[in-house]
Amino acid sequence: MTTGAGRYGIRAEALTVAGWAGPLNYDDDTAKFSAVVRSWERRFGARVVAVGFSTLHLSVAAPPMNEEDALLVAAEHFAFCPDNVWQGDRPYTLAAYAGRITGAHSWDFWWD
DSSP states (O other), rough: OOOOOOSSSSSSSHHTTTTTTTTTTOSOOOHHHHHHHHHHHHHEEEEEEESSSSEEEEEEOOOSSSSHHHHHHHHHHHOOOTHHHHSSSSSSHHHHHHHHHOOOSEEEEEEE
16 A cells, blocks of 8 residues: 555545644544545545645545535534534534535645
C-alpha cells in the first residue's frame, strides 16, 4: 500500500504517516481519521488536497447526489467532525448540512 501522493492528491494513510494532528482537539488517534478518509476514497473518489493545523480539505469526484444519500454521508461527517454541523452555517442541523454537501465536489473539515 502506498502512502505517497495519489493521482489527485495525498492518500489517506499519509495523514497518519506524516503525523498530522488536525483533529487533536476532538480525538488524538489520526489513524481513525485516515481509515474514514480511505473509505471515502473508495466510495466517493475523495482525495486529500490540503491539510492545515486543524483543517482537512478533500476533493470529491462522486459526491452524494440526492437528499437521502447525502443525509447518510452527513451523519458520517458529523461523527468525523461535529464542528462542521455545530459551528458551520445555519441552521445547525444534520438535514441542512446534508443539503450543503449534496452534489458538492469539495468537503472541508475543521476542528475547533
